[in-house]
Amino acid sequence: MYKNKYSGLFLKWPKLLQNSWPKLILLLILTTFSAVLVALPKVTGLAVILLLVLPTLLALIFEHRAFCRYLCPVSGFLGPFSKMSTLALRNKSQKTCDHCKAHFCQKGSEKGWACPYGINVGEMTESLDCGLCLECTRSCLYNNVTLYKRPFASELGTRNLSEAWLTIGIFTLAVVYSVLYQGHWAVVRDYVNILDKANWGLFGVYSLIVWSLALLIMPGIIVLLSYIGVKLSKLKNSTKQVFLTSAGALLPLGLMLWITFVIPMLFVNVTFVMQSLSDPFGWGWDFFGTANIPWHQFLPRFVPWLQAVLILIGLQLSLRNLRNSWLKNQIKSWKLMLLILPVGLFIVCCSVAMIVFFTN
Ligand code: SF4
Ligand code: SF4
Structure with missing residues (x-):
């Protein structure tokens, strides 16, 4: 209750x-x-x-x-x-939670409301469900909830199929958005242009491709590569277990691809940010002498380099997480290598393709 x-x-x-x-x-x-x-x-x-x-x-x-x-x-x-955040809300002492019968964090107390996301902090092992509202820091009468600093991108794997599909979906959308809005192929943009051209037929094709990629093709590729990894390594792990783990490893590269996608748009608008900072209300102020600077693209030559570096960071973190996900299983190193090799190669290929895409 x-x-x-x-x-x-x-x-x-x-x-x-x-x-x-x-x-x-x-x-x-x-x-x-x-x-x-x-x-x-x-x-x-x-x-x-x-x-x-x-x-x-x-x-x-x-x-x-x-x-x-x-x-x-x-x-x-x-x-x-x-899950990649350096900040995580967890309990201070697991022992206190184990002895706690009231579960104030989940059920509420006279000091605070029940967790709006239904979480029992005593059982919380990952951050995906937590909205970080901090209500449990008030409702826990044992003062047993706190925030921890942790290494970047340190949560591994996914818990179930829907979470794995969601992670793969976000990764896929980063690639689709990049190709669609920053590719050299103007014809591709016609497929989403239902406003000016009312291309409903092309829009239908585009929608079908995006939904198939996110729900069938990309998850299908990861399932297949996970299966190949199990067969190559001859380990007893199920393909589903390898798939859930591999999907989680896509997250760092996915995040970097989204940042990479945003950078050109951000840099194009830097002039407006500088103008607004100098004259926030448009009242003729000029705090920093930048209120009337003409529009210019911010460091245009620097953009592809930055994009390439970000993707390489994502690649490194994704491969690291792919390997780290299995460390607790104490698998022989050559077997582990064979297990993660197919998905690892897929991550490398995606990274190389996206670097080539962004730097050309
Ligand atoms: S966080 Fe507090 S209220 Fe929640 S289970 Fe632990 S001790 Fe109990
Ligand atoms: S911070 Fe908010 S959402 Fe997260 S566990 Fe606490 S009460 Fe729930």
Whole structure:
């Protein structure tokens, strides 16, 4: 029983949907229509209103933050990357949690609300589900919750198939977005241009390709490579176990690909940032002497180098995590090498292809 009083129906979220599948599907819908979403102010406004109304409505029906936990596409995108954060909320003492019967963090107390994401900090081993609202630091009457600093990108693997699919989906979308918006092929952009050209036929083809890539082709490739790794190494591990681990290893490279994708857009707008900083309200101020500087691209020659370095960092971290995921299993080093070789080569090939793409 919860120790706080809630309004609304407070129904349980359907068990069948207590996973990352709904988030992945909504993320794919949002990204499929992203060009319309950012180009038409009316659609942007509608999306923002929906993001306010839907969580409120669902909060009146289901317990806690059902929308944030199970549906929010933004959470679907950001959640997996929280596993790479250098900041993590955990308990101070596992022993105290083991002896705790009240579970104030999960059920609430007179000092604070129950965790809006339904987490019992005593059982928490990874950051994906945590919204870092810090409510449990108040509700735990044993003062047993704290924030830790940890190495970058140190959480490994994925817990279940929906989480693995979500991670692979985010990785795939980074590649798709890069090719679509920063590729040299203007014809590719025609496929998403339903605003100016109303190319609904081409848009249908584009949607089919993106959804197939994210839901079938890329996960299928990782499953196949995991299977080959198991066969090569002759280990007893199941293909599913290798797949879940391998999917998690894509995360660092995925994050770096997203940063790499954003850099050119960011650098193009640096002039406007400098102008706004100098005259934040457009009232004719000029704090830093940059209010009226003409537009120029920020360090254009530096961009491909930076992109290449970022992808190399992602490659190194992904390969490191791929190997580290198996260290606790005490597998002979040559067997481990054979087990992770196929997925490792896939990560290397993706990195090389994206470096060539961005630097040409
Ligand atoms: S974090 Fe606090 S309330 Fe939660 S299980 Fe541990 S001791 Fe109990
Ligand atoms: S920080 Fe918030 S979301 Fe995370 S475990 Fe604590 S109460 Fe739950």
